[in-house]
Amino acid sequence: RKEVEQDPGPFNVPEGATVAFNCTYSNSASQSFFWYRQDCRKEPKLLMSVYSSGNEDGRFTAQLNRASQYISLLIRDSKLSDSATYLCVVNVAGANNLFFGTGTRLTVIP
Amino acid sequence: DADVTQTPRNRITKTGKRIMLECSQTKGHDRMYWYRQDPGLGLRLIYYSFDVKDINKGEISDGYSVSRQAQAKFSLSLESAIPNQTALYFCATSKQGRGNQPQHFGDGTRLSIL
Numbered sequence: 001r002k003e004v005e006q007d008p009g010p011f012n013v014p015e016g017a018t019v020a021f022n023c024t025y026s027n028s029a030s031q032s033f034f035w036y037r038q039d040c041r042k043e044p045k046l047l048m049s050v051y052s053s054g055n056e057d058g059r060f061t062a063q064l065n066r067a068s069q070y071i072s073l074l075i076r077d078s079k080l081s082d083s084a085t086y087l088c089v090v091n092v093a094g095a096n097n098l099f100f101g102t103g104t105r106l107t108v109i110p
Numbered sequence: 111d112a113d114v115t116q117t118p119r120n121r122i123t124k125t126g127k128r129i130m131l132e133c134s135q136t137k138g139h140d141r142m143y144w145y146r147q148d149p150g151l152g153l154r155l156i157y158y159s160f161d162v163k164d165i166n167k168g169e170i171s172d173g174y175s176v177s178r179q180a181q182a183k184f185s186l187s188l189e190s191a192i193p194n195q196t197a198l199y200f201c202a203t204s205k206q207g208r209g210n211q212p213q214h215f216g217d218g219t220r221l222s223i224l
Contacts, residue, residue: 043216
């Protein structure tokens with residue numbers, strides 16, 4: 001079983017729409033959670049960390065559900081510039097590295 | 111992000127050649143990582159280092175070696191390249207700290223083995 005699993009999409013949404021992605025992780029002792037954004041043929045860039053109580057950064061909201069072992073990313077008022085692949089990233093307790101999901105592709109349509 | 115620089119950006123070479131990919135950083139981070147990315151497989155960790163001369167195997171280290179002779183530099187070598195090592199390679203850095211700190215990536219090296 002993969003450490004991190006995401007729906008690959010693609011998600012095609014109109015401008016202004018709200019879209020949500022989920023990501024499940026397999027290790028219940030995981031402690032650190034992040035969402036990264038990756039544009040085509042570019043490097044992944046940190047979008048936001050995910051905190052236990054949930055957190056918001058402008059139009060982006062991240063949630064953590066430890067009981068069900070998933071994290072989510074909500075994007076409100078989608079912009080064309082939000083088109084990218086969103087990577088879910090989780091650590092594994094006792095491991096010294098992060099595990100990356102394969103990404104969910106989002107296309108925002110005019 | 112010019113704070114993490116990878117060279118070369120693109121490389122095409124033949125099977126059996128020895129190749130070195132370089133990574134340098136100005137972020138002052140202790141930890142450095144090498145990943146490869148393949149379509150449908152996501153990012154997979156090859157090697158990582160938490161300090162000078164500290165080397166640790168990742169998920170897919172076979173066929174690769176690394177060197178960390180200075181805090182700012184972490185190089186990846188393919189001793190005898192084979193076609194299934196064709197991929198996009200990323201170097202990343204992170205701070206030392208509680209839990210796992212977020213990682214910061216270089217621009218990537220696109221490597222093709224013919």
